[in-house]
Amino acid sequence: MKALVCIGHVPDTTSKIKFTNNNTKFDSTDIQYIIGPYEELALTRLLEIGGLHITVVNVGQKETETTLRKALAMGANDAVRVDAEPTDAMFVAKQIAEVFKIGNYDLVVTGKESIDYNGGQVDGMIAGFLDIDSVSGASKFEIINDKAVIEREIDGGREIIEAKFPFVTSAGKGFAHEPKIPNMRGIMMARRKKLKIMPAFEQEQATKTGTFYLPDAKPKCKMVQADNVQELVTLLHEEAKII
Amino acid sequence: MSILIYTENFEGKFKKSTFELASYGNEIAKRTGTEVVAITIGKVSIDALNELGKYGVQKVLVVKNSELNDFSVKAYSVAIEQAAKAVKAEVIIFGNNPSGRAIAPNISVKLNAGLAPGVVDLPSSIKPFTVRKKAYSGKVTVDFVISTDIKVLTLTQNSYKVIESETEISISNFDVNIPAGLYNAKPIKTVMNTGKLSVTDADVLVSGGRGLKGPENWKMVEEMAEILNAATCCSRPVSDLEWRPHHEHVGQTGKVVAPDLYIALGISGAVQHLAGVNGSKVIVAINTDADAPIFEAADYGIIGDVLDVVPKLNTALRQFKGK
Ligand SMILES: Cc1cc2nc3c(=O)[nH]c(=O)nc-3n(C[C@H](O)[C@H](O)[C@H](O)COP(=O)(O)OP(=O)(O)OC[C@H]3O[C@@H](n4cnc5c(N)ncnc54)[C@H](O)[C@@H]3O)c2cc1C
Ligand SMILES: Nc1ncnc2c1ncn2[C@@H]1O[C@H](COP(=O)(O)O)[C@@H](O)[C@H]1O
Numbered sequence: 001m002k003a004l005v006c007i008g009h010v011p012d013t014t015s016k017i018k019f020t021n022n023n024t025k026f027d028s029t030d031i032q033y034i035i036g037p038y039e040e041l042a043l044t045r046l047l048e049i050g051g052l053h054i055t056v057v058n059v060g061q062k063e064t065e066t067t068l069r070k071a072l073a074m075g076a077n078d079a080v081r082v083d084a085e086p087t088d089a090m091f092v093a094k095q096i097a098e099v100f101k102i103g104n105y106d107l108v109v110t111g112k113e114s115i116d117y118n119g120g121q122v123d124g125m126i127a128g129f130l131d132i133d134s135v136s137g138a139s140k141f142e143i144i145n146d147k148a149v150i151e152r153e154i155d156g157g158r159e160i161i162e163a164k165f166p167f168v169t170s171a172g173k174g175f176a177h178e179p180k181i182p183n184m185r186g187i188m189m190a191r192r193k194k195l196k197i198m199p200a201f202e203q204e205q206a207t208k209t210g211t212f213y214l215p216d217a218k219p220k221c222k223m224v225q226a227d228n229v230q231e232l233v234t235l236l237h238e239e240a241k242i243i
Numbered sequence: 244m245s246i247l248i249y250t251e252n253f254e255g256k257f258k259k260s261t262f263e264l265a266s267y268g269n270e271i272a273k274r275t276g277t278e279v280v281a282i283t284i285g286k287v288s289i290d291a292l293n294e295l296g297k298y299g300v301q302k303v304l305v306v307k308n309s310e311l312n313d314f315s316v317k318a319y320s321v322a323i324e325q326a327a328k329a330v331k332a333e334v335i336i337f338g339n340n341p342s343g344r345a346i347a348p349n350i351s352v353k354l355n356a357g358l359a360p361g362v363v364d365l366p367s368s369i370k371p372f373t374v375r376k377k378a379y380s381g382k383v384t385v386d387f388v389i390s391t392d393i394k395v396l397t398l399t400q401n402s403y404k405v406i407e408s409e410t411e412i413s414i415s416n417f418d419v420n421i422p423a424g425l426y427n428a429k430p431i432k433t434v435m436n437t438g439k440l441s442v443t444d445a446d447v448l449v450s451g452g453r454g455l456k457g458p459e460n461w462k463m464v465e466e467m468a469e470i471l472n473a474a475t476c477c478s479r480p481v482s483d484l485e486w487r488p489h490h491e492h493v494g495q496t497g498k499v500v501a502p503d504l505y506i507a508l509g510i511s512g513a514v515q516h517l518a519g520v521n522g523s524k525v526i527v528a529i530n531t532d533a534d535a536p537i538f539e540a541a542d543y544g545i546i547g548d549v550l551d552v553v554p555k556l557n558t559a560l561r562q563f564k565g566k
Pocket of ligand 1: 013451452453454455477480481492496497508510511514516519529530531547549
């Protein structure tokens with residue numbers, strides 16, 4: 001069975017977010033890039049299941065190769081980089097759908113959402129392009145014989161889904177317990193694994209980002225003495241008008 | 244031309260977030276001189292359907308089809324796509340909840356429509372169509388431009404208010420044509436969380452962190468939640484340690500929430516935590532450490548031991564609420 005895992009190349013979760021060009025372009029100076037945390041869980045879980053041929057794919061420019069190499073060091077078999085700037089989700093999804101078709105994969109796993117763009121849409125769009133079903137925000141994932149059993153959170157509960165291949169799923173919290181940390185041997189082996197570079201497929205850009213806005217500086221936190229909780233109640237009622 | 248909203252029903256009922264969606268759609272319809280059409284799948288009572296008219300919905304399409312008895316992204320998308328074409332929808336709006344997030348991207352591809360996920364405000368401009376959404380895990384917001392003729396949005400819960408705007412409403416059945424057995428992913432079991440208000444539905448959240456020391460101390464958290472008609476939630480380590488169930492975990496890798504009031508008890512306020520809660524209108528923090536970063540995000544704070552302050556605060560709140 002062949003799985004395609006979509007790997008985002010995203011700023012470290014603790015990064016201080018800054019912009020240039022009049023707040024329209026992300027400032028990547030001093031930013032450490034990582035594999036998206038959900039994609040790490042996706043890859044970890046597929047490695048745990050075992051017996052799968054796993055290709056990691058990224059749509060991005062040369063600099064994302066270090067991130068793909070990290071995924072190879074975790075244990076993916078090979079990697080594909082579609083050589084293009086990931087202009088929007090539809091464009092990214094189209095690229096991955098094409099890679100999927102060419103490689104005859106059985107399953108695509110993405111992260112629940114990228115931590116820069118926060119769309120949570122690439123998985124559903126890939127499914128749309130391939131005309132197959134998708135299960136988003138999976139919190140548990142098993143492969144049993146020729147089917148996958150997937151759990152996902154829904155409003156007010158969770159549902160268990162049985163999926164026949166091929167399908168797309170996106171990994172959320174719980175998909176794997178802890179992300180796998182590559183060992184020395186993995187890192188050495190990753191250097192020799194195949195990283196294929198493919199030209200992009202055509203897809204018109206449907207959306208674009210404009211100005212970014214940093215939050216307004218918050219007014220200073222109003223402190224209340226620990227022995228005067230009544231004051232907090234009064235403030236919440238009279239000033240904040242929230243209770 | 245129309246604005247189509249997908250009004251998900253929960254066992255035949257609508258939630259407040261559906262009325263937010265209707266109000267939001269109605270405002271866009273006013274600006275573009277069109278009407279709001281709602282589509283709902285499955286059985287909903289006439290009263291519930293009529294209620295949509297209170298918030299500006301002019302037409303409701305009720306879809307009943309045995310292929311839609313179980314949720315399938317693919318089958319639901321086919322139904323909504325057919326409705327969107329029939330009413331010539333220019334803007335299609337979903338709630339930014341598990342089902343909306345699942346269907347919207349599929350529809351977007353099928354209709355070659357740009358998608359703005361998780362919008363937090365009305366469009367600042369219709370031409371070019373520009374909406375505000377969050378980015379970088381809630382650390383910033385961004386203007387987001389959709390350039391295709393049809394636009395798909397998912398609206399963040401609690402980011403737009405419910406506005407009454409009574410209109411004449413017409414309700415009709417809408418027949419869809421769905422090939423049998425279209426889906427390859429099928430729910431086999433649904434497990435609902437027991438009775439309590441869910442984290443995403445509550446207007447007030449009482450959240451506990453590692454500062455509460457252990458699960459045995461959650462009684463006071465639950466008590467506060469009960470007094471304030473709130474839901475309880477927690478930081479990631481608390482759910483990792485299994486002090487609380489995983490569905491209560493909020494933050495960057497948990498649920499992103501935007502309640503009216505968020506009360507953080509013994510939570511340090513790490514960036515990944517704040518990313519999930521900084522959309523809250525008012526934040527209250529109680530923490531022993533005056534330098535905890537949560538106080539930079541909070542509006543009101545108490546420096547103190549939760550085990551000591553919370554019971555006192557509960558008494559004061561109970562008195563205030565007359566409970
Ligand atoms: C990729 C990634 C994603 C993450 N995602 C999330 C996420 O989604 N959500 C999340 O919450 N975290 C997330 N984290 C973890 C985050 O970095 C913090 O470790 C976590 O939020 C800390 O939880 P806490 O505040 O409960 O615990 P701690 O950091 O241990 O803080 C406990 C706080 O309680 C205070 N305290 C102690 N005793 C008392 C007392 N008796 N009374 C009052 N106050 C007291 C302390 O002063 C301290 O500020 C993520 C981390 C990473 C790396
Ligand atoms: N440029 C990219 N290359 C490969 N995968 C991506 C890329 N962007 C997003 N993804 C995948 O799609 C998921 C959802 O992204 P998003 O829709 O942007 O939130 C991410 O978690 C990744 O798995």
